[in-house]
Amino acid sequence: MxxxxxxxxxxxxxxxxxxxxxxxxxxxxxxxxxxxxxxxxxxxxxxxxxxxxxxxxxxxxxxxxxxxxxxxxxxxxxxxxxxxxxxxxxxxxxxxxxxxxxxxxxxxxxxxxxxxxxxxxxxHHRFSNEARFLKKEKARLGDIYVTRAQALRRSGVPGWGTFTNKEIQGGGPLIDIGIHMLDVAMYVLGFPKVKRVMAKSFQKIGTKKSMGSFGSWDPLKFTVEDALFGWIEFENGHILELETSFALHMKENRIFNVSFFGDEAGGTLYPAEIFTDNDGDLEMLKAPGFIEEDSHSASMAAFVEKVLFDRGDVATGEEGLIIQRLVAALYESAEKEACVYL
Ligand SMILES: NC(=O)c1ccc[n+]([C@@H]2O[C@H](COP(=O)([O-])OP(=O)(O)OC[C@H]3O[C@@H](n4cnc5c(N)ncnc54)[C@H](O)[C@@H]3O)[C@@H](O)[C@H]2O)c1
Structure with missing residues (x-):
């Protein structure tokens, strides 16, 4: 049936x-x-x-x-x-x-x-071939002590839907796009326990302009942050920096990426690469022969496979809770201008 x-x-x-x-x-x-x-x-x-x-x-x-x-x-x-x-x-x-x-x-x-x-x-980013490659090869990086997650748009305030309305969305770029890079970073790192969180958010462009590359919005009804910069410290002393924006006057139109810095090597998500040096000779390991795969359909496939055949992994309710706690702590820290301990 x-x-x-x-x-x-x-x-x-x-x-x-x-x-x-x-x-x-x-x-x-x-x-x-x-x-x-x-x-x-x-x-x-x-x-x-x-x-x-x-x-x-x-x-x-x-x-x-x-x-x-x-x-x-x-x-x-x-x-x-x-x-x-x-x-x-x-x-x-x-x-x-x-x-x-x-x-x-x-x-x-x-x-x-x-x-x-x-x-x-x-x-869905954690279901990309790139994320899977990094997760599999993570040991090559050694001890990953710094991670940088970025979900930045230059002129990308959403001009459709309810994305600029805090009441309906809960926030701006952090809860909408930053959350994706936060999730894939935490997934590759293996969800280390969080000690404390600091963040600073800004509302500098969304309330001033009404038009961008993604359409128009009402600046008087722009109630979310347009950029947030956060800093997460794990119980093991390692850190994760997060930068996210709907609109930031930067050169690139869009940066969605995670960089991992370990004591043996470093790596990036997009493209999936691992780099180190061998007594001064720079070395690079590229993920082999990627075919452009739609990570959205990989995420949907993982869900359907789990339901139908109880196989594979999905982004679970428990992992979603960890990410939601981090988002809430980042917003709380930005609002209170204080460090939040988890
Ligand atoms: N995973 C991703 O990369 C990704 C991408 C886009 C959107 N999203 C998420 O998907 C959700 C929807 O985004 P969208 O871009 O499709 O928005 P959208 O505005 O295109 O669609 C939302 C739909 O929900 C309907 N709706 C409103 N209130 C409802 C209710 N109480 N019950 C049932 N339906 C209701 C609206 O009429 C509308 O048709 C958001 O949570 C967004 O964060 C995720």
Whole structure:
């Protein structure tokens, strides 16, 4: 029997990532889609081959037997929809960030664990070939004592959706894009225990301008940070620096990368390279013969494989909670202008 899939939140990521992956799996039936905008839900169902459309998730679960749900709503609605899906016995793939607060992320992880259901987050960069290569070859770097994670856009304030609204998103570039590089850095490092966190955030461009490379926004309604710079110290004394922005007057249009600095060698994620010196001769190890792989579909595949065959790894509820705690601590530190101990 085919597993019945539903999507809650019929926006762009639902269409380009979730529906388009589910369509490739013959073990799945595209059962229903839900969006408060019923016209949008109907259009999405028609265009992506879903059997039914709803404007209310509770009604959807009352009428449909659903095995798998993707949560693709704005951040504020992740928690209620993940809980609803789990309580209706469905495995869940939730878009990042997990939720708005660590308390919510903790409840979500607990609910999934107590019901024996898969809860996965779409932290897709860790499913890239590059991240897998670095994870596998990490020992070559020796003791990695400094890590730099960057998710920087030069003129990339999102001009669509609700990404500049703190009430609905929980924050700006940190919770939206910085979180991706934070996750992949922590994944490669093996989720070391965090000791303390410091951060400074800025609102210098989003409230002043109304137009950028990603469209226009209302500067009067720009309530998130437009850049945040953070510093995380682990219990082992090593550090992770994080730089993230929607808009920063830098030369490059976009820098999404993680650099790892060890006492034997260093490495970067994009491209995946490891470099060191041999008594003064510089050496470089490049990841062998990469084929451009879509890390989004690798992340979706990992989730579906876990649900159908209980094999492989996903970005789990527990790991999502660790990342959510870090995001909250970085925001708290920036707000209080103080070091936050975890
Ligand atoms: N993993 C990634 O790289 C990635 C990329 C893009 C977006 N995202 C995440 O996906 C989520 C959605 O982003 P998007 O770009 O698709 O946004 P979007 O604005 O295109 O779509 C959001 C959809 O959710 C619907 N919606 C709003 N409130 C809802 C509710 N209470 N219940 C159900 N549906 C509701 C909206 O009507 C809209 O159709 C966000 O959490 C975002 O952070 C992740």
């Amino acid at each position: 085919k597993k019945r899939v539903a999507i809650i939140g019929a926006g762009q990521v639902a269409e380009t990532v979730h529906a388009s992956y589910y369509q490739t799996r013959e073990e799945l039936e595209l059962a229903a889609v839900c969006d408060p905008n019923l016209e949008r839900a109907n259009e999405f169902a028609r265009e992506n081959g879903f059997l039914a459309a709803y404007d209310d998730a509770k009604t959807m679960f009352q009428r449909e037997a659903i095995d798998i749900v993707s949560i693709c709503t704005p951040n504020r609605f992740h928690f209620e929809n993940v809980m609803l899906a789990l309580q209706n016995g469905a495995h869940v793939m939730c878009e990042k960030p997990p939720a708005m607060t660590p308390e919510e992320a903790e409840q979500m992880a607990g609910e999934a664990a107590s019901r024996g259901l898969v809860l996965a987050y779409d932290f």
